[in-house]
Amino acid sequence: MTPLWAAGILVSGLSAGPSIAAMGTLQGDFTVNFRTGPIAPQLLPLGSRVPQVANLSDAQQEELDELLRQAQDRVSARDYAGAIALYQRAIRIDPNNARLYSGIGYLYVRQGQYQEAIEPYRQAIARDTNNIPFRYALAHAYVQLENYNQAIATYRAITEIQPNQADAYLGLGGVYITLENYDEALKAYEQLGRLLPNNPQVYGAMGSLYLIQKDYRAARDYFQRAIAIDRNRSELYVGLADAQLALNERDGAFRSLQEAVRINASDAEAQFLLAELYRERGNEDQAYRHYRLAVQADPTLLAAQAAVGAMHLAREEFVQAVLSYRRLTAALPNNAGAHYNLGLALWGQGLRNQAVDAVLRSRRLYEREGELAGVDRVDALLELWNVNLDDVGVAP
Template identity: 60%
Template sequence: MTFRWFALVLSSAVVSAMAGSVAAATLPTIAPMNAPLSSQLRLPPQALNLAQSRSSNLSDADQEALDELLSEGQEKVDAEDYAAAIALYQAATRIDPQNARLFSGIGYLYVQQGEYTAAVEPYRQAIVLEPDNLPFRYGLAYTYVQLEAYAEAIAAYEEITTLAPSEADAYLGLGNIFITLEDYDAALETYEALTRRAPGNAKAYEALGTLYLIQEDYAAAQSAFQRAVRTDSNRSEPYVGLAETQLAMGDSRAAFESLEAAVRLNRNDAQANFLLGEISMELGDEEAAYAYYRRAAEADPDLIAAQAAVGAFHLREGVYLQAIRAYRQVLQAFPDNPGAHYNLGLALWAEGLEQQAVSSVGRARRLYESEDDIDSVERVDDLLELWGVNVEDNLL
């Protein structure tokens, strides 16, 4: 994972600087939006095909029954019917209770459904059966992080480092937790331990750079990211971290060059493209900014700041269907963002979807009211008056 999500600073140029006419009949301002990026640990890759999960201790009849359950379970997994798959795998554990992969698979499927509490016990059972299996332990650690049970997650990662002292991902996971807890001394100690254990691991220096960047020690951050680039010049991520540091130091030109190096290595690096869009906006090159924002959004549809920027461009330029698509993507991640509802309403109205537009703008109004944002409530009322919509009859 990229730990710099903690430190990514979004320029106000993303959306709030973009205002103007939206359609000939309506001249409202595009609503500013704050779309912070969240940081999440990723669940380590884990194969779920359990069809080959066999036990030499089973009778032929039991093995046949187990195979049938596993085959049906895999069909449910392929159909993303995880609840049904879990029920089938649980039945399989009653036939083969010593099969660690079955319990791990159940834990994994609970995680896919966001049922993290339910995932803990299956992972624990899997670890009891196969204590040296690191993917099982990573799954448990990830689950604890999602539950914000950080003490348990720390213990889980530390057990991995005890079993495998050079396991870099465990150190990175530990450091990430310490950063979340704002225990920067512990994070520093963890990352420095990783650099000693794995001096050729560029991610260790990236992690150090991120930590220094958070602490606003830009000289140290720059040095760490430069070390990461020297260690591994074939990945885009170290260049992006270096660029973020250079931006923080006010050196946009150097940052632009670092980001260009990143996209030469990986044209679809969403974060690099997004930051190139930010710098291009600051330079007044809106055409280039749009191209970078759009590439970022296409590379990572969940990069909400890029979606918001693309939506604002489409809205301003009158490409309303694309604006609708972008803002709906934003609202999937931030359903209570009033600016997204407002801007979606503008695009819907321009496409002739008036009822949906009023509903969306009305949602924005209620959210603005809940935030005591009187100026924005008045802006919504002015828009509705322009549309000929009576606020009292339609929204109150």
């Protein structure tokens, strides 16, 4: 006989989404996310002296150094507003010192105040026009603000000053991908390929671009070229597996994902996709293991949470199932299926009232979405649980 809790295990509307490789994040010589560009530069280390620009007296230099020491203390205490105020006082002593302006810009970035960071970085660049890190920081702020035209202009300015700046081409490619201007993204990566021939990061970037464009054969070829040069990057194997799955080369994808998790067991995307293939092959134990590893590596990977939650339910591991579905309902408060499954898990744990509340919330969401089949499913479950619909305020 089917246990009461097992009526209708489902979560609707969840999928893995684009893989990590498809999003274009590469690690290694270039620590760059195609969608964000290079990270902002760090502040000067505690106690370091900012290069003097003005002809300061000994007393002024001593005061400047003390202000910067205090600013670093404020940063350590996460008092960023206090640190900015100290940097502004330092600027009054040495108004043409570009590093002081960049310090203020960085502090705004630390707080996520990207608009406020723009002007300090512009002032820093005006005083030190050939400083490449300042321009990367400015581009980063523009990307965060989704001011992509200014980000493109900033990256291009970097390549004009120093044509060998690989990160700038990666940044350009990332912005163009965001804008879905794949031709320009390809041009940026081709320029990078000429700059760094036979570089696995470049081939990986090309593979990711072709994945997004759904040119899976080209993507597969570029990922294979990257792996032939460097066999120790899990994200390259995940990208290759994505392309192989799209080409229905499932055995090849399985081997690629096995290699990815061997290299990096914390690669959540690889663990999830490998679990999917194990499940497809009928190996439920290995699927369960890799779903759990995916969730451990990244609790925000919702498709993995949904899959492992369903398997917890099937195995009557109700405490773990409740944890999985609480994470899902927190992330997807309007997903009727997630609330339905949470109710199943709570019922299995013996928490009757909470279970009924969860499935009633699911029912309201199904009603709002016009999904009558979902409403009927909830009503049937409540009847199975011997819950009187009138008692819970549901009109028959």
